Amino acid sequence: MSKEGLHVPREKLSNATLLRHYAITSLIEEMEAVDWYRQRADDCDDPELKAILLHNAREELEHAAMVLEWLRRNDPETDEQLREYLFKDGSITGHEEGASEKHGL
Secondary structure: OOOOOOOOOHHHOOHHHHHHHHHHHHHHHHHHHHHHHHHHHHHOOOHHHHHHHHHHHHHHHHHHHHHHHHHHHHOHHHHHHHHHHOOOOOOHHHHHHHHHHHOOO
16 A cells, blocks of 8 residues: 555554554564574674674664664553563463453453
8 A cells, every 4th residue: 555564544544653653664674684684694604794794683683672662652552561571481471371361351
């Protein structure tokens, strides 16, 4: 529908939805860049270039973290889910089952 990756006409979207779309799209792009740099580093036989590629991957991961934090601060549902699942010990899926029971799902 749009080269921006929108699935509905832009004029039908609220500003908040557009901003979240920009952030989500940026997060996807940053994580793809992390993956690309790491793959190239794994395939690289030059130690100096490999170090540069891994440095670049860390920079992209930093950018992704910054966008994720913006999403957390600006979208209550994202904030709720991140608070529920991040930085927990134990089984991720086990935690999900416990969270579902806690919320009556």
